[in-house]
Structures are given as C-alpha cells and as structure tokens.
Amino acid sequence: MGTESARALLERAGRLTLQTGNLLNWGCLRKKCPATPGEEVRDCIQKTLTEWSSKIGQDQNPETLEVLECTVAQAIEKINPEERDELKVSAKLFIVGSNSSSIRDAVDLACSALGVAQLDSVIVVPPHVEDGANLSLEYLQPYWKELENLVQNKKIVAIGTSDLDKTLLEQLYLWAQVKPSSNQVNLASCCVMPPDLTAFAKECDIQLLTHNDPKELLCEASFQEVLQESIQNVKANEWIPLWLLRYSVIVKSRGIIKSKGYIIQAKRNAS
Numbered sequence: 001m002g003t004e005s006a007r008a009l010l011e012r013a014g015r016l017t018l019q020t021g022n023l024l025n026w027g028c029l030r031k032k033c034p035a036t037p038g039e040e041v042r043d044c045i046q047k048t049l050t051e052w053s054s055k056i057g058q059d060q061n062p063e064t065l066e067v068l069e070c071t072v073a074q075a076i077e078k079i080n081p082e083e084r085d086e087l088k089v090s091a092k093l094f095i096v097g098s099n100s101s102s103i104r105d106a107v108d109l110a111c112s113a114l115g116v117a118q119l120d121s122v123i124v125v126p127p128h129v130e131d132g133a134n135l136s137l138e139y140l141q142p143y144w145k146e147l148e149n150l151v152q153n154k155k156i157v158a159i160g161t162s163d164l165d166k167t168l169l170e171q172l173y174l175w176a177q178v179k180p181s182s183n184q185v186n187l188a189s190c191c192v193m194p195p196d197l198t199a200f201a202k203e204c205d206i207q208l209l210t211h212n213d214p215k216e217l218l219c220e221a222s223f224q225e226v227l228q229e230s231i232q233n234v235k236a237n238e239w240i241p242l243w244l245l246r247y248s249v250i251v252k253s254r255g256i257i258k259s260k261g262y263i264i265q266a267k268r269n270a271s
Contacts, residue, residue, distance in 0.1 A: 006053035007234050013068035016239065016266045019113055020044045021075025022259040037213050041244065042226050044262050048072050049230035077259055078115030079249065087258065089116055091247040092123045092162070094217050098242035100142040102265070106245045107155050109263055114247065122147065123160040123184060128216045135164075137171045148178040160184070162211065166197040173204055182207040218244045223266065241266045 010016070020026075023044065052070045079087060093106050103124065110119060126143050129135055140161075147159040160182030164172065169183055183201065185193060187210045201208045220240055228236040242265045249259035 003053050003231055005056040006049075006231050009056070009068055010231065010234050010239075010268070013066065014268055015067045016070060016264075016268070017067060017109065018045060018048055018070040018262075018264045018266075019072075019076070019109075020048050020261045020263075021072050021113075022077040022261055023075070024257070024259060025075045025077060026072075038217060038222070041218050041262065042222065045223070045226050045264065046230050049227065053231050075261075076113070078113075079259075081115075084116060086252055088120045088250045088252050089114060089247065090121045090123075090250070091119050091245050092125065092211075092213075094125045094213075094244045094246075095127050095143065096216075096218060096223075096241045096243055097127070097220060097267075100146045102243050103143065103146040104150065104155075105265065106243050106263070107150055109265070110245055110247055111155065113261075113263060114249070114259075118154055119156050119247075121158040121160060121181065122150075122156050123162055123182065125162050125213075125217075135168060137168065137175060140168075140172060141175070144172065144176055148176070151178045158182070160207075160209075162186075162213075166194060166200050169197065169206070170200055173206070179204070180206055182209055184209045184211045186211055186213070188212060218264070223264075238268045238270055239266050240269055 026047070048070060051072045079089070091107075091110055093103065095102065107119060107122065111117065124143050124147055126135075126140060129139065144159075147156065150156045151159060158181040159178060161169065161172065161180050162184040163186055164183050169180070173179055183197075183206055185197070185208055193208060198208065200206075218241055223241040224236040224239060227234060227239055245263045247259075247261055247263070248257055250256065251258050
C-alpha cells in the first residue's frame with residue numbers, strides 16, 4: 001500500500017523536498033563506505049525514498065500537498081541550543097536545475113532542519129557550465145549576490161567558492177562586497193595546489209580546501225533513475241532536481257563530525 005500511496009502523492013505534488021537526516025544515525029550506511037560522493041548521494045536518496053514510501057498510509061490527502069516532504073523520521077536530529085557555540089555548521093550547495101533565487105530556500109530549509117538560526121559557512125557550486133564554455137565572473141555574480149544578502153541578514157557567517165582558478169578567484173574577490181573566505185580545489189584534477197593560487201589566497205586570507213566531488217554531484221538523469229528504482233511505476237521523467245545541499249556539524253574542540261546529511265529539492269514538470 002505504501003508504494004501506491006507514494007506514487008499517488010508524487011503524481012499530484014508540485015515539489016519534493018527530501019531530507020536524509022543525520023546519516024550517522026543510519027546503521028546501514030555507517031557500515032558501508034561508498035566509493036564516490038555520487039554513489040553516496042544516490043544511496044541516500046534511494047534509502048530515504050524507500051523508507052518514506054513504506055510508511056505512507058491511505059490517510060494522506062494528495063490534493064493538499066503542493067510541497068511533498070520526504071524524510072526518515074528516526075534520522076532527523078536537531079542541534080541542542082546549549083551546544084550550538086561548540087559546533088561548526090557547514091554546508092555545500094550544488095545548484096542543479098534552478099537559478100540563484102533558490103539559494104535562500106536551501107539555506108532556510110537547512111537552518112530549519114538543524115534547528116539553528118544561521119549556518120557558519122556555505123560553499124556554493126553554480127550549475128555546471130556546458131562543455132567548452134568557460135566559467136566567468138558574470139556567471140557567478142547572481143549566485144554570489146544571493147549569498148551576500150544572506151550574510152547581511154545574518155543567515156550565514158562566511159561564504160566560499162569551489163574550483164576557481166587564481167584569475168577568477170581574484171576577479172570575484174575584487175568585485176564582491178562580502179569576500180570569499182574559502183575556495184575548494186579538486187585534487188583529482190590538481191594533485192598539487194597551483195603556486196599562483198596559493199600565493200593569492202595567502203595574501204587575501206582565503207582558506208584553500210580540498211574536495212573530491214564530481215563536477216555534477218547529482219544530474220537530472222541520475223535523480224530520475226534513482227526515483228524510478230525506489231518507487232515502482234512512478235513518472236520519474238516528470239521530476240527535475242533543483243538543488244542539493246550537503247551539511248556537516250563538527251565539534252570544534254575535537255574536529256569530529258557529529259552530524260552529516262543531505263537536503264534535496266525537486267520540482268515536477270507535468271506535461
């Protein structure tokens with residue numbers, strides 16, 4: 001009955017918000033070490049959808065759900081306000097099929113999910129540019145402006161970028177009102193930090209971090225495929241992922257991860 005109800009809800013909802021909760025509470029995932037970040041995302045989406053659909057009853061009214069909330073209740077874990085000062089809450093936001101205006105939605109949902117007023121740092125990854133096209137300052141500007149507004153409204157403390165070379169990072173730094181505090185470098189494509197990037201980052205007090213995320217952590221085809229695998233006979237091709245946010249909560253004094261999870265939002269394009 002659960003799968004049928006889940007399919008009915010998905011056929012009527014306009015948006016889907018999927019929250020994994022704290023992955024450290026998932027016994028099955030704690031024992032498994034995905035080979036890549038992409039495999040972890042797919043695994044988390046599939047397990048969340050499967051668990052959620054299995055617990056849906058017939059009492060749901062599909063007509064009233066414009067935004068469908070898909071969560072694993074037992075994995076949801078809010079931060080204790082008394083512990084907030086001891087923790088660093090960081091997020092990396094991948095914009096997939098939407099524009100810069102969705103950044104506020106993603107940050108608001110992350111704050112709500114974790115029970116906090118603001119995030120300590122957010123790194124933004126704009127939509128993947130087409131092959132052959134170069135990332136430019138003009139392309140980055142609308143996304144950065146949205147982040148700057150959130151800093152000014154005290155929803156984020158520090159903002160950062162990913163995979164910018166020295167030239168583009170310098171252009172962004174000179175243009176931005178709120179300067180980037182960090183820049184991630186993918187060591188898969190660059191096993192040694194470029195000297196010019198390192199020198200510029202040091203001069204401007206920008207922290208250089210490393211990561212191993214692919215250019216597209218979650219593409220439209222991959223999301224539709226895992227949706228189809230999780231809920232049989234669903235019209236997966238109608239659903240398009242808008243953004244994916246990965247968060248981590250770290251105990252400052254010990255540097256250990258207390259919580260980690262994903263929040264994903266998708267919209268339905270009904271024909």
